Amino acid sequence: MILNRRSLMTTALTLGAMKAFPGLSFAQARPLVFATFTGSWEEAHKAVLVPAFRKANADAAIVLDPMLSVDQIAKINAAKANPPIDVMLHDPGPALVAIGQDLAEPYPVEKSAHYKDLIAEAQEPMGPAPFFQVVGLTYNPEAIKTPPTSWADLWKPEFKGRVGITNLNSTLGTGWLVEIAKMRGGSEANVDPGFKALEELKPNLAAVAANPGALATLFQQGQIDISPGNFNAIQILKARGVPVEFVAPKEGAIAFKTTIHIVKNSPNRELAFKLIEAALTPEVQTTLMNPPYLIVPTNSKVTMGGEIARVLAKDTAELKQKFVFQDWKKINEQRSAWIERFNREIKI
Amino acid sequence: MGAAPASRDVTSYGMGLAAPLALFFLLFFVAPLLQLLWLSLHNDTAGLHWGLGQYLHFLTDPFSLGVLGSTLLLGAEVTAVCLLLGFPIAWLYQRVGPKLQTIIILIVLLPLLTSVVVRTFAWIVILGRQGIVNATLQSLGIIDTPLKLLYTQFGVVIALAQVQMPLMTLPLITALGRIDPNLDDASCSLGAGSWRTFFRIVLPLSLPGVIAGCTLTYAAAITAFITQSLIGGGQMLFMPMYLYQQASTLQNWPFAAAISIIFLLAVLAVVSVFTTLGRLSRGYGGA
Numbered sequence: 001m002i003l004n005r006r007s008l009m010t011t012a013l014t015l016g017a018m019k020a021f022p023g024l025s026f027a028q029a030r031p032l033v034f035a036t037f038t039g040s041w042e043e044a045h046k047a048v049l050v051p052a053f054r055k056a057n058a059d060a061a062i063v064l065d066p067m068l069s070v071d072q073i074a075k076i077n078a079a080k081a082n083p084p085i086d087v088m089l090h091d092p093g094p095a096l097v098a099i100g101q102d103l104a105e106p107y108p109v110e111k112s113a114h115y116k117d118l119i120a121e122a123q124e125p126m127g128p129a130p131f132f133q134v135v136g137l138t139y140n141p142e143a144i145k146t147p148p149t150s151w152a153d154l155w156k157p158e159f160k161g162r163v164g165i166t167n168l169n170s171t172l173g174t175g176w177l178v179e180i181a182k183m184r185g186g187s188e189a190n191v192d193p194g195f196k197a198l199e200e201l202k203p204n205l206a207a208v209a210a211n212p213g214a215l216a217t218l219f220q221q222g223q224i225d226i227s228p229g230n231f232n233a234i235q236i237l238k239a240r241g242v243p244v245e246f247v248a249p250k251e252g253a254i255a256f257k258t259t260i261h262i263v264k265n266s267p268n269r270e271l272a273f274k275l276i277e278a279a280l281t282p283e284v285q286t287t288l289m290n291p292p293y294l295i296v297p298t299n300s301k302v303t304m305g306g307e308i309a310r311v312l313a314k315d316t317a318e319l320k321q322k323f324v325f326q327d328w329k330k331i332n333e334q335r336s337a338w339i340e341r342f343n344r345e346i347k348i
Numbered sequence: 349m350g351a352a353p354a355s356r357d358v359t360s361y362g363m364g365l366a367a368p369l370a371l372f373f374l375l376f377f378v379a380p381l382l383q384l385l386w387l388s389l390h391n392d393t394a395g396l397h398w399g400l401g402q403y404l405h406f407l408t409d410p411f412s413l414g415v416l417g418s419t420l421l422l423g424a425e426v427t428a429v430c431l432l433l434g435f436p437i438a439w440l441y442q443r444v445g446p447k448l449q450t451i452i453i454l455i456v457l458l459p460l461l462t463s464v465v466v467r468t469f470a471w472i473v474i475l476g477r478q479g480i481v482n483a484t485l486q487s488l489g490i491i492d493t494p495l496k497l498l499y500t501q502f503g504v505v506i507a508l509a510q511v512q513m514p515l516m517t518l519p520l521i522t523a524l525g526r527i528d529p530n531l532d533d534a535s536c537s538l539g540a541g542s543w544r545t546f547f548r549i550v551l552p553l554s555l556p557g558v559i560a561g562c563t564l565t566y567a568a569a570i571t572a573f574i575t576q577s578l579i580g581g582g583q584m585l586f587m588p589m590y591l592y593q594q595a596s597t598l599q600n601w602p603f604a605a606a607i608s609i610i611f612l613l614a615v616l617a618v619v620s621v622f623t624t625l626g627r628l629s630r631g632y633g634g635a
Contacts, residue, residue: 017619068596072595073599097599109593163431163497167582167583167584167595168597169582169592169593169596170384173582206477206496206499206521207498207499207581208499208581208582208583209581210577210578210580210581210582210589211577211582214578214581214582217472217578221472221473221476221477221478222476222477222478222481223476223477223498229631242603294512323393335597335598336598336600339593339597339598340411341592343413343590344409346583
């Protein structure tokens with residue numbers, strides 16, 4: 001072989017391209033790619049789920065690629081035939097979008113050892129829910145001495161200028177609005193009463209945060225004393241010494257299913273199934289339930305303990321009773337109209 | 349010139365060296381931009397039906413136009429604040445000794461060395477209900493109840509002005525440095541007061557720097573998604589957040605694409621006004 005400048009250049013370029021676009025070369029041999037969420041989810045999955053999966057599957061190669069649901073959907077849509085992700089994780093709204101766009105593979109329920117142990121609400125044939133996210137009332141116990149008990153407490157005159165909410169961009173904001181509407185006689189199909197209630201809430205509103213994460217900052221800065229909040233996010237704040245408490249309102253805490261799906265046309269279908277199986281096991285779910293993660297389990301074989309048993313539910317029966325699940329199919333139908341309306345009407 | 353075909357014209361230059369960058373831009377800037385334009389010309393989210401529906405929707409909707417207007421206004425306010433605060437610093441820089449100059453340049457550059465997110469969070473701490481501003485005013489007895497500073501237009505303008513300040517100050521420092529200090533002395537010796545000298549000599553000669561600084565600050569301020577959403581909150585809607593909402597939460601890509609194209613054109617219009625002013629000022633400065 002004669003080495004001239006041209007052939008060297010070509011080789012270098014090819015090697016460079018293979019490095020830059022690994023998908024070009026060995027599409028079939030890439031490790032399992034799991035798109036988890038960023039932040040505490042990634043930490044929890046890296047520390048607990050991934051080791052459990054690798055132990056059960058002879059150290060199979062796995063890569064965590066944390067990103068938002070919408071980014072997962074966009075990335076898979078861009079390369080449907082050879083998706084860059086094998087397992088995706090979604091909130092209820094985006095999950096329905098992904099399924100609607102034919103991006104998810106049906107979960108092989110009959111092959112699964114743990115699917116039947118999940119509580120009924122978590123059994124989703126297009127991708128089961130290994131975890132719940134729970135939304136209730138968050139308050140600052142230093143400023144508010146009597147713990148709130150109901151969503152209606154947010155309207156109390158003593159909380160004038162102390163209430164924080166988020167806009168409808170987030171699952172939390174949208175779910176909360178639906179719950180408020182329900183409290184006032186509305187439903188997933190009719191949130192008018194919710195918007196009326198928001199109008200009445202305006203004197204109490206100190207802040208409309210752009211995302212749930214920003215609410216945490218507002219608590220830290222004393223900008224707000226009470227808000228709807230995510231159980232997990234609050235536990236993280238609490239662990240850092242911020243004076244916050246979580247309470248499930250008597251109307252029921254809003255529970256969102258976080259579902260996990262095998263991506264359609266995934267080259268790693270079998271490993272993807274194994275990873276999801278690992279996420280459903282009582283062992284993984286128990287570890288994730290304990291501090292510092294405090295993620296609400298969905299496997300009925302997990303014995304509730306710690307903070308979750310104290311604040312949320314002692315067992316699955318109580319959990320079912322205290323949690324409210326929402327119909328996100330209905331919510332998704334009108335969500336864009338609600339966001340538009342929120343944009344226009346909520347100015348403080 | 350051009351006597352023999354073999355001899356090269358020394359005043360012309362080959363485009364060959366610019367080719368790699370041009371190719372890069374073509375691939376990663378022009379092509380996506382065209383794709384964006386293509387996407388925005390569809391009436392449905394699936395991108396099947398052609399039409400100008402998205403543009404019509406935006407341009408006939410008072411709410412959307414309001415968002416565009418308030419974003420452009422925000423940019424103007426931030427630019428004005430930056431100019432008013434940045435000019436004296438740049439002026440001072442040219443008149444102090446080398447030691448102080450190092451300190452000034454360090455202070456100006458320091459914000460650029462920390463991430464925008466960090467700077468913005470600092471502003472949350474400063475402007476918050478129990479923040480530095482409110483605590484000071486309360487302890488001085490000037491106010492009884494804390495002022496609402498966070499999540500207001502005022503807060504966004506102040507925070508953005510600080511975050512984008514280097515973009516204004518650096519071009520100003522360069523422009524002021526190019527002015528011959530003898531001109532100041534000449535003006536004074538001919539009987540002009542210091543204000544007259546400033547307005548008739550220093551300001552006109554520094555205009556190119558002012559224009560450059562304003563263009564940079566303006567463009568950075570209106571597109572500052574992080575600062576706008578963290579300090580402005582969820583109910584103050586500016587174009588970047590509007591765009592994000594449509595693309596990301598609602599998956600309405602064609603409308604989001606139309607918003608970006610309209611935003612791009614609006615910004616281009618503002619920037620071209622700045623450039624025209626710049627061209628005029630060059631004539632002025634050379635005169």
